[in-house]
Amino acid sequence: MIESIAPYLGFWLEGAMLTLGLSSLSFLISVVIGLLVAFAAVSRLRAAALTAAAYINLFRGLPEIIVIFVVFYGSTMVLKLLGEPFGLEFGGTSPAVAALVALSVQFGSYAAVIFKDWIAVFPKGYTEAGMAIGMTRMQVRRRIVVPLLLRSATPALGNLFLVMLKISALASLIGVTELSRTTSIIAGSTREPLICYLIAAAMYLIISGVASLVQHRFETVSERSF
Amino acid sequence: MLNFTILESSAFWWAVLEGLGVTLGLTGLSMVFGFLLGGLLAAMQVYGGKPARLVARIYIFVFRGVPLLILLFLAYYGLPRIAWLRGSVFWDLVLVSPFRTAVFVLTINNAAYLGEMIRGGLRMVPGGLLEAATAIGMTRTRAFFRVHAPLALRSILGNLGSETIFVVKASAITSVITVRDLLGGPTVLGKVFLDPLTPLLVVGVVYVLLVQIIDFGTRMLRAHLSVPGSSQSHHV
DSSP states (O other), rough: OHHGGGGGHHHHHHHHHHHHHHHHHHHHHHHHHHHHHHHHHHHHHHHHHHHHHHHHHHHSSOOHHHHHHHHHHHHHHHHHHHHHGTTOOOOOOHHHHHHHHHHHHHHHHHHHHHHHHHTTTTOOHHHHHHHHOOOOOOHHHHIIIIHHHHTHHEEEEEEEEHHHHHHHHGGGGGGGSSHHHHHHHHHHHHHHHHHHHHHHHHHHHHHHHHHHHHHHHHHHHHHHHH | OOOOGGOOHHHHHHHHHHHHHHHHHHHHHHHHHHHHHHHHHHHHHHHOOHHHHHHHHHHHHHHHHSHHHHHHIIIIIIIGGGGGTTTHHIIIITTHHHHHHHHHHHHHHHHHHHHHHHHHHHSSHHHHHHHHHTTTOOOOOHIIIIIIIHHHHHHHHEEEEEEEEHHHHHHGGGGGOOOOSSTTHHHHHHTTTTTTTHHHHHHHHHHHHHHHHHHHHHHHHHHHOTTTTOOOOOOO
């Protein structure tokens, strides 16, 4: 049993690295999107606030698996339509890029909800103090509000990253060879689905265990600097 | 290239309707079973001894950390490999159909989240209320069912709504083990019509509407059950 699986170990670890890379990159992008959307949601511009609310509500209701499929099939179709008049042939979207876009956009809405909640309870005094020493609104936002928001939202963002790790498994369904996909391939060729999926489960547990440790570390450090 | 002929087929709309039923079934069943199992996990942590607490913690760590997709594959492709499971009660009850396997997997996954939620709810009930209940002569069991459980339930109502939404969305993943749910049914037809995109868009709209309805229902229920003058809600 072990002998039949051992040769695939390198392939497996590559998959795990891709899972980590894909989740981390989408997570970073989604935090940026989340900040932008959260500020839009509390903006005095009605149009901006409404657009942000619609974005948040749309992705609150859409299953991640659908977003991934729609981005993948949809972008391939759009590229084809755009290319046709010019006689260009695009070879379809790369699955990894489609997954990255889909996860970032979807989790951007989740991050926006987190930031919006924290903006709602943000102490007015800090903003006023910034204004009083002559900062512009933008400066206050960039130098005071955003850093403090990021710090207070760290626990919630950490949980969001753990969700991202798990949801990134869905990228395997459009052919991204991350941890789940490599596991399915190995399970298929060794005919040991039980062992292979158990090992994959353990790998996910290890990754999220390490991620929570890092998060914990991060929280204690940022608390001390307060 | 873009055509919407699939929208004119009545088979497609039937698939959407049937799929909606399956999705509601998956969600409802795994919420009920998950709540029971989650309640047990919470009780093990609140009232149990050290071993019980440890078992519950490990359960929650494992099932919150492993992707649903892996759990589904594990149950659908992995478990049937265990020889002695064949012909067992578990086989006849669960592994016999993809739908039941999906309910099983969603339940054990959901229970981990609900367990944490219920534990939080039980902890939020002020100790004084429970002492008052015993002081007027209620037994511990009666105090639990008359005071502790109802108050805890009310305090987690909003979270239960979010969890239901989470399960509706997660249940879409069960289409990978051939469950014909709201995602699985219509997209299979999409393959017949060589049109993968249109079914996804239609079904996406239905999911968004469904979630809005659940959201609305939760809000109504919370407003209905809230105590006038007390801002019990912990949703800041």
